[in-house]
Amino acid sequence: DADVTQTPRNRITKTGKRIMLECSQTKGHDRMYWYRQDPGLGLRLIYYSFDVKDINKGEISDGYSVSRQAQAKFSLSLESAIPNQTALYFCATSPGGYVYGYTFGSGTRLTVV
Amino acid sequence: AQSVTQPDIHITVSEGASLELRCNYSYGATPYLFWYVQSPGQGLQLLLKYFSGDTLVQGIKGFEAEFKRSQSSFNLRKPSVHWSDAAEYFCAVGANTGNQFYFGTGTSLTVIP
Numbered sequence: 401d402a403d404v405t406q407t408p409r410n411r412i413t414k415t416g417k418r419i420m421l422e423c424s425q426t427k428g429h430d431r432m433y434w435y436r437q438d439p440g441l442g443l444r445l446i447y448y449s450f451d452v453k454d455i456n457k458g459e460i461s462d463g464y465s466v467s468r469q470a471q472a473k474f475s476l477s478l479e480s481a482i483p484n485q486t487a488l489y490f491c492a493t494s495p496g497g498y499v500y501g502y503t504f505g506s507g508t509r510l511t512v513v
Numbered sequence: 514a515q516s517v518t519q520p521d522i523h524i525t526v527s528e529g530a531s532l533e534l535r536c537n538y539s540y541g542a543t544p545y546l547f548w549y550v551q552s553p554g555q556g557l558q559l560l561l562k563y564f565s566g567d568t569l570v571q572g573i574k575g576f577e578a579e580f581k582r583s584q585s586s587f588n589l590r591k592p593s594v595h596w597s598d599a600a601e602y603f604c605a606v607g608a609n610t611g612n613q614f615y616f617g618t619g620t621s622l623t624v625i626p
Contacts, residue, residue, distance in 0.1 A: 404556070440522070442603060442618040443557075490556055498545060498607040498614050499564065504556030 403427050406491050406505035413481050413512055421476045421508045423491030431497065432474040434458075434466060437488040437507070446489075449474055481512045515540045515608045519617035526594050527625045534589040534620050536604035545607030546587040547614065548578055552600045560602075563587060574598070599624045 404425045413419050423432065434446040445458030447466040455468055463485060467475045478485055488509050492502040516539045526532055538544055545564050549557040561572025568580040578589045587604060601621050605614040 440618055443614075443616040445614075492557075498547070498605075501547070501559040501562065502557070502614070504558070506554065506556045 402506065404491055404493055404503050404505035406489075406508050408508060409506065410509045411511070413510070415482055415512055417481050419478045419481055419510070421478075421489055421491075421510070423474045423476070423505060425472050425474075425491075425493045425503070427493050427495070427503055428471075429493035429495045429503070430471065431494040432468065433492040433494070433502065434464075434474070434476045435490045435492060436460060437490060443490065446476065478510075478512075481510075483512045486510060486512045515544075515606050515615045517604050517606050517615055517617035519602075519604055519620050521620045522618070523621045523623070525623040525625060528596050529593050532589075532591045532594045532598070532622070534602050534604075534622070536587045536589065536617060537585050538587060538604070538606045539585065540606055540608075544587075546578075546580060547605040547607070548572065548576070548587075548589050549603045549605060549616075550574075550600050551603065551619075557603060560589070594622075594624055596624045596626065598622060 407422045430451050433448045435443040437443050444460050449455045449468045452468050465477045488507050490507050491505040494502050518537045547562045548560040551557045560576050561570050563570050563580045571577050601619045603619050604617040
């Protein structure tokens with residue numbers, strides 16, 4: 401099994417629908433991150449969590465919410481999906497910040513129609 | 514504010530040729546610099562990182578990068594490219610705020626047989 405697992409891998413949803421992207425990890429890392437990747441824009445941070453009780457907004461958090469259900473699980477929700485949220489979403493984990501490097505999941509490709 | 518620029522959106526090289534991917538950064542202090550690779554359908558994988566010391570760092574898969582403070586650059590190189598190196602490459606700088614990365618917009622590498 402992968403160290404960082406994202407589900408679903410692909411999802412097509414309609415405008416206005418609520419959708420949850422899930423991330424689970426077996427690395428035992430405290431820190432978890434959600435990134436969004438758009439062509440020509442690279443990766444941008446949506447939310448990050450240093451532990452179960454510590455959740456922080458990234459640079460593009462509007463329209464998104466997160467839940468850290470356990471050390472190993474970090475979910476991203478779109479309460480009311482809109483087409484410009486169509487993107488590739490990555491979850492990442494780290495034991496203690498960027499100096500240790502991040503472990504990325506394989507991504508969730510989300511299309512909002 | 515921290516930022517990373519990858520001037521080349523797309524590069525095409527022949528198999529066996531040398532490769533250099535450019536990365537320029539903007540950071541007020543000594544930067545922590547990284548290169549990640551994203552193979553098709555996969556998450557990002559750490560190639561190498563620079564924190565301090567020797568300005569030429571070696572990474573996995575035969576890649577190396579050289580930190581040049583005077584040019585604010587951290588270019589990635591490989592002497593002889595293999596077809597399996599076709600991927601997207603991201604440069605990133607570690608930021609103190611939130612202990613997170615700032616990613617460049619990526620360079621897509623195509624390898625011609």
